[in-house]
Amino acid sequence: MTRDLFADLNEAQREAVRCVEGPLLIFAGAGTGKTRVITHRIAHLIYDIGIPAEHILAVTFTNKAAEEMRSRLAGLSEGTGDPEAAQRVFFSTFHRFCAWLLRNHGESLGVKRHFTIYDDADTTLLIKQILKSMDLDPSLYRPAVISALIDRAKNELRGPADVESSADGPVQEKGAKIFMEYERRLRENGVLDFSDLLVFSVRLLQTSESLRKHFQERFAFIHVDEYQDTNTAQYTLLRLLAEHRNLCVVGDDDQAIYSWRGADIRNILSFEKDFPNARVVTLQQNYRSSQAILDLAYRVIQNNRERADKRLMTTRTGGDAPMLYTAADGYDEASFVAMRARDLSAETPYSDMAIFYRTAAQSRRIEEEMMARGIPYVVVSGVGFYERREVKDLLAYLRILVNPADDAAFSRILNVPKRGIGDTTAAALAEAAKSAGIPQTELLSRLDQSTVSAAVRKKLVDLADLLVVLRKLAAELAIEELLRRIVSMTNYFDYLEKSDPAGFEERAANVQELYTVAQEFTRRSTDPSGALVSFLEEMSLLTDADRADSSADRISLMTLHAAKGLEFSAVFLIGMEEGTLPHASSFESEAELEEERRLCYVGMTRAKDRLFLSHAYSRKIYGESFDDIRPSRFLDEAGLEIPEQFSVIDTGRRFGSRHRPDEGPRRRVDDASANRVVRVPLDEDTAAFGVTPGDRVQHPVFGAGILLRITGRAEEATALVNFERAGRKRLKLAYAKLTRVD
DNA sequence: CCACTGCCGATTTTT
DNA sequence: TCGGCAGTGG
Numbered sequence: 007m008t009r010d011l012f013a014d015l016n017e018a019q020r021e022a023v024r025c026v027e028g029p030l031l032i033f034a035g036a037g038t039g040k041t042r043v044i045t046h047r048i049a050h051l052i053y054d055i056g057i058p059a060e061h062i063l064a065v066t067f068t069n070k071a072a073e074e075m076r077s078r079l080a081g082l083s084e085g086t087g088d089p090e091a092a093q094r095v096f097f098s099t100f101h102r103f104c105a106w107l108l109r110n111h112g113e114s115l116g117v118k119r120h121f122t123i124y125d126d127a128d129t130t131l132l133i134k135q136i137l138k139s140m141d142l143d144p145s146l147y148r149p150a151v152i153s154a155l156i157d158r159a160k161n162e163l164r165g166p167a168d169v170e171s172s173a174d175g176p177v178q179e180k181g182a183k184i185f186m187e188y189e190r191r192l193r194e195n196g197v198l199d200f201s202d203l204l205v206f207s208v209r210l211l212q213t214s215e216s217l218r219k220h221f222q223e224r225f226a227f228i229h230v231d232e233y234q235d236t237n238t239a240q241y242t243l244l245r246l247l248a249e250h251r252n253l254c255v256v257g258d259d260d261q262a263i264y265s266w267r268g269a270d271i272r273n274i275l276s277f278e279k280d281f282p283n284a285r286v287v288t289l290q291q292n293y294r295s296s297q298a299i300l301d302l303a304y305r306v307i308q309n310n311r312e313r314a315d316k317r318l319m320t321t322r323t324g325g326d327a328p329m330l331y332t333a334a335d336g337y338d339e340a341s342f343v344a345m346r347a348r349d350l351s352a353e354t355p356y357s358d359m360a361i362f363y364r365t366a367a368q369s370r371r372i373e374e375e376m377m378a379r380g381i382p383y384v385v386v387s388g389v390g391f392y393e394r395r396e397v398k399d400l401l402a403y404l405r406i407l408v409n410p411a412d413d414a415a416f417s418r419i420l421n422v423p424k425r426g427i428g429d430t431t432a433a434a435l436a437e438a439a440k441s442a443g444i445p446q447t448e449l450l451s452r453l454d455q456s457t458v459s460a461a462v463r464k465k466l467v468d469l470a471d472l473l474v475v476l477r478k479l480a481a482e483l484a485i486e487e488l489l490r491r492i493v494s495m496t497n498y499f500d501y502l503e504k505s506d507p508a509g510f511e512e513r514a515a516n517v518q519e520l521y522t523v524a525q526e527f528t529r530r531s532t533d534p535s536g537a538l539v540s541f542l543e544e545m546s547l548l549t550d551a552d553r554a555d556s557s558a559d560r561i562s563l564m565t566l567h568a569a570k571g572l573e574f575s576a577v578f579l580i581g582m583e584e585g586t587l588p589h590a591s592s593f594e595s596e597a598e599l600e601e602e603r604r605l606c607y608v609g610m611t612r613a614k615d616r617l618f619l620s621h622a623y624s625r626k627i628y629g630e631s632f633d634d635i636r637p638s639r640f641l642d643e644a645g646l647e648i649p650e651q652f653s654v655i656d657t658g659r660r661f662g663s664r665h666r667p668d669e670g671p672r673r674r675v676d677d678a679s680a681n682r683v684v685r686v687p688l689d690e691d692t693a694a695f696g697v698t699p700g701d702r703v704q705h706p707v708f709g710a711g712i713l714l715r716i717t718g719r720a721e722e723a724t725a726l727v728n729f730e731r732a733g734r735k736r737l738k739l740a741y742a743k744l745t746r747v748d
Numbered sequence: 749c750c751a752c753t754g755c756c757g758a759t760t761t762t763t
Numbered sequence: 764t765c766g767g768c769a770g771t772g773g
Contacts, residue, residue: 066762067763068763069762069763070762071762099762099763100763101762101763102763125763126761126763145757200763201763204763232762263760264760264762266759266760266761267760364759364760365758365759365760366761387761421749424749424750427749428749428750430749431749547763548763549761549763565760566760567759567761567762568760568761570762571762586759589759589760590759601760605760627758628758
């Protein structure tokens with residue numbers, strides 16, 4: 007070891023790294039360097055203690071996090087005797103780890119080596135089919151609800167029978183029945199859904215003692231990132247693997263925002279009970295945000311009852327006081343964000359700014375504004391690349407080659423591109439396959455004349471022939487080449503152009519992108535024999551976030567959920583209103599409200615230097631206008647002073663709000679965007695000047711006016727005052743003699 | 749079989 | 764407001 011791993015760590019971090027044996031819980035608040043701690047700890051295990059790298063497992067929730075850790079560890083490995091060791095550490099997401107486990111050892115549970123994975127779209131479709139076959143009304147038993155119910159049950163390691171016995175109400179009762187059929191069909195198709203990856207892995211380790219022992223030895227040291235987000239299945243898996251108790255979990259209960267996905271915050275809160283004699287280290291030294299931002303966030307999160315108390319302190323200096331903008335409406339808010347972002351861009355690149363919102367739909371107005379002003383932006387997430395129709399279509403072809411029983415893939419390609427096979431034929435195929443007990447793919451050329459017309463039969467045979475040819479090509483060609491053949495043999499581009507002329511170019515580009523992805527994969531791949539299977543697995547387990555291009559200088563737009571784990575110099579948190587954040591659906595339950603609060607907290611703590619919060623009193627929701635929107639309770643909790651009502655005068659001069667002719671006459675207000683009072687809590691040094699936004703102030707030269715806002719702090723504090731006679735002026739508080747008048 | 753139209757419903761979405 | 768869908772006429 008040529009390098010002191012402890013040199014660049016603070017005391018708490020050192021303690022966490024040093025403690026290598028037995029259970030360890032690291033409470034890592036936002037921006038306290040948890041990735042640094044995990045990677046240093048792993049490096050310490052390898053290079054100082056001498057643990058073979060292949061005995062170390064590190065599990066994360068996202069591919070991105072896993073990659074980040076891997077590369078950080080690689081950085082630490084440079085210059086050591088064995089820099090390659092980092093490559094041998096098993097960094098993986100839970101799901102990828104499980105897929106790996108099942109590919110290699112799932113046979114005993116009836117999991118085929120070449121299983122394919124159903125994504126959300128596939129499972130929703132399957133549920134709809136089941137509803138139809140059971141003659142249930144989809145509006146009563148909504149597929150999304152049923153899907154959530156099933157997913158939830160699986161994450162809690164409960165089967166259809168468990169759901170049935172605890173059912174209260176018809177949805178759950180029928181849900182259990184649907185669940186049962188759902189499972190049957192997945193097994194019949196040789197496919198797993200996301201949760202199955204966890205469920206079967208748990209079952210595997212529970213049933214096979216030898217495998218359990220094997221993996222306990224193989225992974226003698228286990229690390230888990232974002233432990234607060236683990237669900238019951240994941241927790242159980244960890245318990246099975248970590249019988250040796252060398253389990254190090256890192257997390258922050260204040261950032262638990264996935265309970266609706268089955269994550270159980272109690273996993274982290276009761277770690278010490280689950281693993282007696284566990285060491286607990288709390289990281290509270292923040293390296294990311296200004297103290298003002300941390301304090302604001304703390305005031306909010308402090309209102310949660312179910313949390314371990316901790317408070318972040320920063321080393322970082324500078325930054326502006328967080329500010330609140332009270333907007334007239336959504337357009338005004340968007341306008342404010344855009345203008346402020348542009349101002350900021352003089353000193354901060356757009357790529358270091360972000361706009362967060364509670365629901366994806368909120369991005370629209372912002373996008374319009376950004377477009378109108380020519381501000382470069384990127385919506386993070388949105389419709390993922392892998393969920394694009396064209397991508398899914400082509401992947402479905404690959405899936406059906408790997409797993410002929412994959413019905414979701416089959417129904418996707420059956421009439422795509424259009425080859426004149428309709429619902430009637432599809433139903434006949436499905437029926438025949440069911441009674442014959444073989445996959446539909448195998449049956450294509452065997453449907454007899456009594457069920458389908460000669461013309462249709464010809465089409466089916468053609469498709470069958472196509473698949474035979476492709477299957478042969480699959481064994482010979484690289485994946486990219488195979489994809490190109492699929493596209494050319496099916497005239498896929500013609501189909502795309504015809505079915506969606508407007509979106510053709512973008513879709514074609516996505517297909518090209520898929521070629522590139524395939525090419526990349528082949529370049530990286532070490533095992534050509536199972537290439538197609540692992541390619542598909544990668545496609546299923548990858549998300550849009552994994553391909554985000556961070557090189558361009560664009561401001562990022564994303565939901566609060568998507569913001570976790572990121573940081574930006576400037577953050578805009580929009581739509582701070584009751585009903586939006588906290589979301590209306592959380593009003594009934596204290597637990598859900600606390601989760602909304604954590605969401606708010608996550609958003610705030612992403613900001614390094616500047617945090618802008620905004621809310622509007624009037625907003626259009628689903629095309630209907632509401633004028634009595636109440637500001638979010640979180641603003642109160644944050645200690646922000648909220649203007650009573652938006653009552654400012656507007657000259658109608660709206661920055662960038664394009665003329666909207668169908669909007670009717672707008673309330674005439676006098677120079678609204680400029681003359682709005684912006685209230686923010688002032689720190690001591692700034693408050694010492696004795697004036698605060700909203701005050702009526704007197705100046706020796708300019709006379710009386712309204713203090714609109716204060717930017718900067720202490721000696722740098724600048725007041726914007728709207729003087730009755732002299733108009734708007736910017737004045738340094740340190741020089742200008744402003745006095746409050748009542 | 750496919751294109752059009754009217755109606756319903758509308759969080760968040762690591763994998 | 765807008766997108767996804769079920770139902771209907773060509």
